[in-house]
Amino acid sequence: MSRITVSKSGARSVERDASLGRHEQRFLELKRGLEQIEYFCKGTVLKRMMKCGKAQCACATDATKRHGPYCELTYKASGKTVNVKLSPAAVPLYRAAAQQYRKLKTLLNRLDKLSKTILRHQAKLAESKQQD
């Protein structure tokens, strides 16, 4: 993990503590992870048994006689659950994309936490600079 070098811009004369440097390096590493994200999509691929809607079909009254399983992509949009039917061929694509989305979210959360830490450090530096 030591192959990443942070170039120091000469413009900064304020002394920087070591932990800030480590946070910045970690930020760069995580940011690189963003580039490895493939096509992504929010949601979960679920298998569902369905009613066909015909009143005389056994599925109408007996839950064990429902049809399927069918795969759907399920996600929330503006507070509502959206279900999109997936063909068998589409299922692995959407499964992989949903996994990429989770990976992206994890990365973003980490970057967000790290950014806040770095910003706190930077704010302190800026404050101490003003007092000079």
Ligand SMILES: [Zn+2]
């Ligand atoms: Zn039916």
